Amino acid sequence: MSRIGILGAGAWGTALALSLARRGGHDITLWAHSSSLAEHLNENGENLPYLPGFTLPAGIVVTDDLPATIFEADILLCVTPSQHLRGVISHIAPLLTRNQIVVSASKGIEEGSFLRMSQVIAAVTSNPCAVLSGPSFAQEVAAGSPTAIVAAATEPRLAQIIQRDFSSPTLRVYTNDDVAGVELGGALKNVIALAAGVVAGLNLGHNSAAALITRGIAEITRLSVACGGRRQTLAGLAGIGDLVLTCTGNLSRNRSVGIELGRGRKLEDILAGMGGKVAEGVRSTTAALGLAARYGVEMPITQQVDAILHHNKKPADAIRDLMSRPGRDEFQ
Numbered sequence: 001m002s003r004i005g006i007l008g009a010g011a012w013g014t015a016l017a018l019s020l021a022r023r024g025g026h027d028i029t030l031w032a033h034s035s036s037l038a039e040h041l042n043e044n045g046e047n048l049p050y051l052p053g054f055t056l057p058a059g060i061v062v063t064d065d066l067p068a069t070i071f072e073a074d075i076l077l078c079v080t081p082s083q084h085l086r087g088v089i090s091h092i093a094p095l096l097t098r099n100q101i102v103v104s105a106s107k108g109i110e111e112g113s114f115l116r117m118s119q120v121i122a123a124v125t126s127n128p129c130a131v132l133s134g135p136s137f138a139q140e141v142a143a144g145s146p147t148a149i150v151a152a153a154t155e156p157r158l159a160q161i162i163q164r165d166f167s168s169p170t171l172r173v174y175t176n177d178d179v180a181g182v183e184l185g186g187a188l189k190n191v192i193a194l195a196a197g198v199v200a201g202l203n204l205g206h207n208s209a210a211a212l213i214t215r216g217i218a219e220i221t222r223l224s225v226a227c228g229g230r231r232q233t234l235a236g237l238a239g240i241g242d243l244v245l246t247c248t249g250n251l252s253r254n255r256s257v258g259i260e261l262g263r264g265r266k267l268e269d270i271l272a273g274m275g276g277k278v279a280e281g282v283r284s285t286t287a288a289l290g291l292a293a294r295y296g297v298e299m300p301i302t303q304q305v306d307a308i309l310h311h312n313k314k315p316a317d318a319i320r321d322l323m324s325r326p327g328r329d330e331f332q
Contacts (some may be wrong), residue, residue: 008079023168024071082108109287135263181229190218190281196247197258
């Protein structure tokens with residue numbers, strides 16, 4: 001049995017809590033960032049704002065008391081939005097004991113520093129760290145749909161602990177020691193999913209979507225390899241698997257934002273209507289370009305997504321510019 005503290009009571013944090021509770025054998029505490037959200041979850045037994053339709057088992061302790069969530073936990077699972085991770089880890093760092101494992105399940109790149117989530121954690125605390133990623137919609141994990149994800153750590157022992165504690169009849173966990181590849185696959189696919197949504201919003205058809213996804217994984221792989229990741233990882237669950245899901249699934253927030261952009265809506269209006277939910281690709285796009293510039297990597301799809309998001313470029317013009325780029329060898 002492990003004592004697991006889940007930091008973040010959004011859709012993904014709640015889904016992982018439900019999966020762990022269904023598996024059994026753990027003490028689970030779910031931390032909500034506000035007292036009002038914690039009170040809501042405890043009163044209703046359901047996360048209506050972020051993951052409605054799923055009853056929280058009595059065994060999941062919901063609280064807004066962060067020190068209580070940290071106290072005596074074996075594993076701390078961070079499921080906060082990527083731009084809030086540093087603040088949360090900085091707050092809990094003085095409370096951590098040496099052997100507590102910190103696991104990031106947040107998919108993003110920190111703005112300004114261009115750090116991956118495990119790098120943000122390592123900058124704040126020396127605790128052992130692992131990451132969790134892969135193709136996984138929160139609603140389907142909560143419902144118990146068969147799902148396969150990846151636990152990555154530079155120390156194989158850490159990844160094996162997460163595999164052991166999180167695996168269940170409905171959640172299959174693979175291990176990987178390529179932390180950079182797993183994290184960047186999870187973060188960058190959100191940017192490509194925005195572009196896939198634009199393609200859908202413009203009604204450009206399946207040919208365009210297939211081309212976008214295929215060239216998207218090429219773009220993700222280029223940057224990941226430059227940052228120390230392996231091509232093999234990007235051909236797996238945390239790469240092409242997560243990309244296909246997020247670019248084609250109707251539950252994808254990033255794809256949904258892209259669809260609305262393709263239909264001509266303004267970004268601020270789209271985000272205002274999301275009820276506090278986060279589309280990580282919106283923030284990760286600029287950070288991805290900063291990271292690409294650091295390593296001298298070309299990312300034309302990401303550049304066009306950034307132009308749509310932050311420079312008022314018309315989606316149709318962005319697609320036209322991608323199609324009119326000079327010809328090149330496919331694998332050069």
